Amino acid sequence: MRKNRLLLIAIGLFFLQILFYYSLRYFPATVESLYSTGIYPYIAKAMRFGLGWIPFSFGDIVYSVSIIMIIRWLWLSNRDLISLSRKRYTQLFLSLNIIIALFHCMWGFNYYREPLHEVLDLDNEYTTEELETVVRQLIYTSNKLHDQLQPVDSLPVVFERSQSELFELAPQGFENIDHIYPALSYGNASIKKSLLTIPLSYMGYSGYLNPLTGEAHTNAWINNYKTPVLTLHEMSHQLGFAKENEANFIAIIAGMNHDDLYFQYSASIFALRYCINDLYRRDLEKYENIRPLIKDGIFKNYKELRDFWKQYEGVIEDVSQVTYNAYLKANNQPGGMETYSYVVALLVNYYK
Known part of the structure; x- marks a missing residue:
């Protein structure tokens, strides 16, 4: 029962996030003032200062490792699909929630700024x-x-x-x-x-x-x-x-x-x-x-x-x-x- 509740919470959070981001397109002035010209410039400068000196792409390394981990996750999930499905789906939706939230906080809110x-x-x-x-x-x-x-x-x-x-x-x-x-x-x-x-x-x-x-x-x-x-x-x-x-x-x-x-x-x-x-x-x-x-x-x-x-x-x-x-x-x-x-x-x- 507890595992079912955790999965339902993860799914619910996922759809709440999607609904929230969709609603932002109706408040571009708020996004512009609070995020795009407020918080984001500090985030962007900090990231460029922190990683700009590295001669290779740190992000590409992260992408490559993530792809390998996703392939591994899919392979493990298929080994025992019946007994592990609920656990794997919970992991999937929790991961999606984290990734989508990070994406928007670090940069993605800019999609909803003023034209x-x-x-x-x-x-x-x-x-x-x-x-x-x-x-x-x-x-x-x-x-x-x-x-x-x-x-x-x-x-x-x-x-x-x-x-x-x-x-x-x-x-x-x-x-x-x-x-x-x-x-x-x-x-x-x-x-x-x-x-x-x-x-x-x-x-x-x-x-x-x-x-x-x-x-x-x-x-x-x-x-x-x-x-x-x-x-x-x-x-x-x-x-x-x-x-x-x-x-x-x-x-x-x-x-x-x-x-x-x-x-x-x-x-x-x-x-x-x-x-x-x-x-x-x-x-x-x-x-x-x-x-x-x-x-x-x-x-x-x-x-x-x-x-x-x-x-x-x-x-x-x-x-x-x-x-x-x-x-x-x-x-x-x-x-x-x-x-x-x-x-x-x-x-x-x-x-x-």
């Missing part, structure tokens, strides 16, 4: 004409940066720096924009190459944040135009901007305000890709008129990234992307991975 356009006092709607204006601005900036980094219009800009060098340079981008919003002040860095790059590549991921250790990770095999803005994207997650679209926007702003031309170019053509694709969906004629203005070398940079991912396409990536899309929707991102329009809305209203 970035409200925080920055920006509109979240835009016209096709406003979009076209910003696209032209981005084309001008991207072409100019391409000229400075690659004298041949038809060739891509070559990114030769190692990821380690980029990690050292990246925080400067946030130093140049912390006047926009105090929460963009970065501090100690904790950016690392993923030890799990092989599975990461086949799953189709460029990088990730470990919410329990505060370490930002990049796919160690990516070395193209995406790498600088990818690093800034994961750092944006460290600052508490959990939603993918908002982290993309902040990475673009930090990159375009960076002193280094390669960071500027990376962020500029990343933003251009979002905006030109949105213009294509909205007005094909305008898109076809503007597209020839973009240097061929910029499209070559885009192709390098596509070619990198093409070699890892397959069932693993498909399943991984579907799973991650469901995860985003469950964490207050109704659009899942299809969040292009909100990124473009932020860019258009920021630059118009």
Whole structure:
């Protein structure tokens, strides 16, 4: 009877947690003031200070050990399914309660903070004409940066720096924009190459944040135009901007305000890709008129990234992307991975 009661309590706590987190989406101002700009910055800085000095990913070690323990747990559970089932289910729900609570306390509450356009006092709607204006601005900036980094219009800009060098340079981008919003002040860095790059590549991921250790990770095999803005994207997650679209926007702003031309170019053509694709969906004629203005070398940079991912396409990536899309929707991102329009809305209203 006591074992049944413990199992019921564990299950009840699990569903109470889920209900509580779901209700938070109706109180974004409270989450913003108490957690995202209140408690969380101290948690994040403490984690970066405590683990940033370690040259390898502590979080990846934790992930690897956890996977081994889960496999062991499943194997032991199947040895005597009838007699051990209640005990194992109790362990399962107690573990889920602890993991979910830790995830939210260490980082996950940021999914329920105020939308970035409200925080920055920006509109979240835009016209096709406003979009076209910003696209032209981005084309001008991207072409100019391409000229400075690659004298041949038809060739891509070559990114030769190692990821380690980029990690050292990246925080400067946030130093140049912390006047926009105090929460963009970065501090100690904790950016690392993923030890799990092989599975990461086949799953189709460029990088990730470990919410329990505060370490930002990049796919160690990516070395193209995406790498600088990818690093800034994961750092944006460290600052508490959990939603993918908002982290993309902040990475673009930090990159375009960076002193280094390669960071500027990376962020500029990343933003251009979002905006030109949105213009294509909205007005094909305008898109076809503007597209020839973009240097061929910029499209070559885009192709390098596509070619990198093409070699890892397959069932693993498909399943991984579907799973991650469901995860985003469950964490207050109704659009899942299809969040292009909100990124473009932020860019258009920021630059118009």
